[in-house]
Amino acid sequence: MGVSSVSTLSASREPDVVRPVRPRVTEVRLSAFAVHRRVVLPLDGAFTLLAGPSGSGKSTALRAYAALARLAAGAELEEVFPDPLSCVPDQARPDAQRRRGFRIGCTADGPVGPVRLDLAVQAEPELRVVGERLTAGRTVLLETALVDPTRRAVQAAWHTAGSAPVTRAPLPDDRLGTALLPLRVAGKTDGQRQVLAAAEQLLVALRSVFACDPRPSRMRAPVPNGSGRLLTGCDNLADVLWRTRAECGRRHALLVAALRDGCAVPAADVVAELHSDGTVRAWLERDGGAPTALARLGDGELRYLALALVLLTGPGILEADPVGEVPSALQELTVLADGFDRCLDPRQRAALARLAVRMGERGHLRCVGAVADASWAAGIDGVTVVHLDR
Structure with a gap:
């Protein structure tokens, strides 16, 4: 598995570059995850399309991103990976202790500069974190390792730069160690404050995620x-x-x-009404025509309506999990849209792409979508296409 034909370049990493005010994930790494090996996905644009044929791992890449987001929010491994063996790379062989696993990671840029997270997870014989590393530049801020397989913990060491260079302590092996740092690091030394700033940037960047795949069959009923x-x-x-x-x-x-x-038949309004039985019904009011209930809309129009609403709204309306302690103005929502162009006609997908770019340029939202063929996006400014190759 590889990546090719990236239509825009990643942001410069020179020391004098202006860092984004809102932390954002600029890269997802699938070092060894399902069909992916040594894959690096640049995600630094307002609207990124992951393109490739069936089986190239587009949905898998979005699943890995969403998994990192849930781990950053404090979820346990069993919640995030209910079927961990499906994440193990194809044809991966167990070691002498019959262990197999997977590795994923990401980079988040922001006010403190690029912060890199790498995570190794054992899928069998039991699900657990076996290694984690958080780095900023050449400085290792957190590193964990499974030292004693009989204990449900990993040995962690985080940067201190005080009277001792690092602080060592056990951390649970069923969740992301970086998400626990704000509760473990005192922040008394410059090194500890660097750890906390980097961890906060990464967690803010990861947690503001909304994974979206509208299902028209469930959207028609009250x-x-x-x-x-x-x-x-x-x-x-x-x-x-x-x-x-x-x-x-x-x-x-x-x-x-x-x-x-x-819409082929333009809508003058979209209306929703609360009925006496406690249900809500919605419909489109067409120019010069009778209202059209959601139940009568085709799959394409329903998906277009839902995706447009997602792109125009925010965490207060979407089932996302932003960081409550950080003002919303300092967070950037990332929408993960699997099958972005599914059921859409050329007019609809182009209109949604332009809307995604426009909302992304405002700085509060960006979109990462998966499509089989992204040739339709070639003439739309602001769209980055990353091609996945088997």
């Missing part, structure tokens, strides 16, 4: 009111449309404008 934030499958689309229309007229107007760009 939905209960008050379901909360938009689900990853957009099942509760009607309820969220009702909420956004009531709470933010400007966002609603932008959504209607997007529907005009992407």
Whole structure:
């Protein structure tokens, strides 16, 4: 597995480069993960498309990114990897102790510069972290290793630069050590403060993720009111449309404008109504025509409507897990859209791509999508295409 034909270059890493104010993941590494070996995915643009044929690992790459995000939020390995053997590289052989595993990582850029995370996970005979490294430049800020297989812990050492160069302590082997550093590091020395700043940057960059794959078959029926934030499958689309229309007229107007760009029969409005039975129903009002209920929309129009809403909204509306202690203005939401162009006609996918670029250029949101063929995006400014090759 390899990566080729990247249409834009990664950001410069020269010392005098202006760092992004909002931390962002600029690179995902699939060192040994399912079909991927030694793959590096640059993700520094406003809108990145991972392109490749079926079996090239597009969905797997998005799954690895989403897994890192959940680990950064403090989730345990069993929650994040319910089927860990599916993550083990193809044809990987067990060692003398019958152990097999996988390795993933990422780089997050921000005010403190590039911070690199590398993670090694054992999938069998039991699921556990066996190694983790957090680095900034040439400085190793955190390093863990499995020393005693009989204990459910890894030995950790983090940068101190005080009377002792490092601090050593055991950490649990069922979660990301970097996510635990804010609770373990005192911040009394320059080295400890460097560790905390780097860990915070990485965690903020990773946690602001919304994995999205709208499922039209579940979006047509009336939905209960008050379901909360938009689900990853957009099942509760009607309820969220009702909420956004009531709470933010400007966002609603932008959504209607997007529907005009992407629908063959232009929409004059999108309306949601709360009924006496506690359910919400939604419909499109067409120019010069009768309203069209969501139940009567085709898969393409429903996916277009859902993706446009995702791109125009934020963590307060989406089922994402941003860092509550950090102001939203200092966080950048990343939307992971598997099958980005599924069921969309050429007009719809071009309109969504332009919308994704426009929202990304504002600095608060960016999109990473997976498609089989990205040739349709060739003439759209601001789109980065990363081709996956087997």
